[in-house]
Amino acid sequence: MTSADTEKGASRDAAPPSAPGPGPAGDLAAPVLSARDLRVWYGSERGPVTAVDGVSFDVRPGETLGLVGESGCGKSTLGRGVLGLLPPGTAVDGEVRFGGRNLVGMPPRELQRLRGPELGLIFQEPMTRLNPLMRVSEHFEEALRTHNRELTKAQVRDRALESLRGMGIPASRYESYPHEFSGGMRQRIMIALALVLRPAFVVADEPTTALDVLVEAQIIQILADLRRNFDTALVLITHNLGIVAEACDRVAVMYAGHIVEQGDAREVFANPQHPYTQELMRSTISLGTTGLHFIPGSPPDLANPPTGCRFHPRCPKAMRVCPQEPPPEVTLPSGSRTTCWLPVPDMTTAEGRRPLEAEEISLADEA
Numbered sequence: 458m459t460s461a462d463t464e465k466g467a468s469r470d471a472a473p474p475s476a477p478g479p480g481p482a483g484d485l486a487a488p489v490l491s492a493r494d495l496r497v498w499y500g501s502e503r504g505p506v507t508a509v510d511g512v513s514f515d516v517r518p519g520e521t522l523g524l525v526g527e528s529g530c531g532k533s534t535l536g537r538g539v540l541g542l543l544p545p546g547t548a549v550d551g552e553v554r555f556g557g558r559n560l561v562g563m564p565p566r567e568l569q570r571l572r573g574p575e576l577g578l579i580f581q582e583p584m585t586r587l588n589p590l591m592r593v594s595e596h597f598e599e600a601l602r603t604h605n606r607e608l609t610k611a612q613v614r615d616r617a618l619e620s621l622r623g624m625g626i627p628a629s630r631y632e633s634y635p636h637e638f639s640g641g642m643r644q645r646i647m648i649a650l651a652l653v654l655r656p657a658f659v660v661a662d663e664p665t666t667a668l669d670v671l672v673e674a675q676i677i678q679i680l681a682d683l684r685r686n687f688d689t690a691l692v693l694i695t696h697n698l699g700i701v702a703e704a705c706d707r708v709a710v711m712y713a714g715h716i717v718e719q720g721d722a723r724e725v726f727a728n729p730q731h732p733y734t735q736e737l738m739r740s741t742i743s744l745g746t747t748g749l750h751f752i753p754g755s756p757p758d759l760a761n762p763p764t765g766c767r768f769h770p771r772c773p774k775a776m777r778v779c780p781q782e783p784p785p786e787v788t789l790p791s792g793s794r795t796t797c798w799l800p801v802p803d804m805t806t807a808e809g810r811r812p813l814e815a816e817e818i819s820l821a822d823e824a
């Protein structure tokens with residue numbers, strides 16, 4: 458990898474993407490999971506849809522990485538892609554290092570063995586995952602015995618109740634059916650099930666979207682306890698920037714299949730660098746919000762994305778260079794990384810830096 462210091466102290470990587478190094482706080486633990494240049498394509502009538510396009514990140518023990526971005530930017534595909542849980546016919550390329558092995562291309566049976574004891578997934582809607590005809594106890598028996606056949610019924614019960622207790626579900630409900638619980642309780646049962654085998658790495662895909670704010674806060678607290686108590690590494694996919702601010706150590710912002718900015722969550726919130734991150738934050742409703750801001754337009758069709766930077770047609774700071782060449786990944790002094798031309802003064806000519814006029818956008822894209 459080559460890098461050259463620029464006037465602002467930023468460096469440009471010309472080599473394949475890499476995830477951020479230790480932040481200013483200096484977290485030196487080796488990553489539990491490292492994705493490098495991960496790509497995922499779905500087949501469609503319009504041609505391949507590149508839902509994840511060259512994404513790299515690390516997650517360390519006990520760390521929560523928040524994955525944010527508008528609907529359709531590839532967050533779920535990325536979450537499922539790292540766990541090898543994509544629909545048949547989906548193509549995957551790149552590397553996902555976990556326990557010294559590459560999960561990409563691993564035979565399905567081997568991956569299946571890792572899911573549960575090593576890798577976990579918490580879904581958005583528990584009723585699609587809990588079998589309405591099975592008692593809670595049966596769900597736990599199935600989950601635990603699949604990976605540990607010799608466990609007795611009493612041992613299964615002990616472990617299941619311990620996991621449920623951690624989620625605030627009383628032992629008296631162990632023989633109940635899923636429909637006998639509220640939505641929030643079902644979600645906590647799902648989390649207890651995903652965590653009963655103590656996986657080292659978990660993806661939680663919008664785990665609180667269908668829940669009211671009080672239950673949401675409870676679940677976020679549970680996930681925070683999880684990393685404190687078990688050093689679990691977590692990727693938390695959410696639309697809710699408030700949750701990221703509260704529950705995540707690091708944040709990765711996705712746009713149109715790319716991670717456009719990633720770094721320490723507090724740093725990114727205090728000092729967002731990529732215009733997309735800035736716009737996303739301006740669009741968030743808070744108590745101090747006096748007017749609604751939204752990002753004009755919508756994310757692109759990933760079967761036919763814009764040239765150069767994929768955000769340029771919506772970017773209020775777009776320059777002539779933006780539709781012409783994909784932007785480089787830049788490491789900032791804070792340790793954050795952003796994929797944007799703005800902090801790269803030495804890479805653009807004066808002409809390239811000229812603001813892009815609206816009428817030039819379509820011309821550039823047609824070229």
Ligand SMILES: Nc1ncnc2c1ncn2[C@@H]1O[C@H](COP(=O)(O)OP(=O)(O)OP(=O)(O)O)[C@@H](O)[C@H]1O
Nearest residue numbers: 499501506508527528529530531532533534535759
């Ligand atoms: N099975 C599929 N076949 C074809 N295209 C798909 C499939 N699943 C997702 N896509 C496309 O891949 C892109 C990324 O979708 P994905 O669900 O990963 O985004 P997301 O950011 O998680 O969105 P949301 O927040 O709405 O869940 C979208 O353009 C979507 O239409």
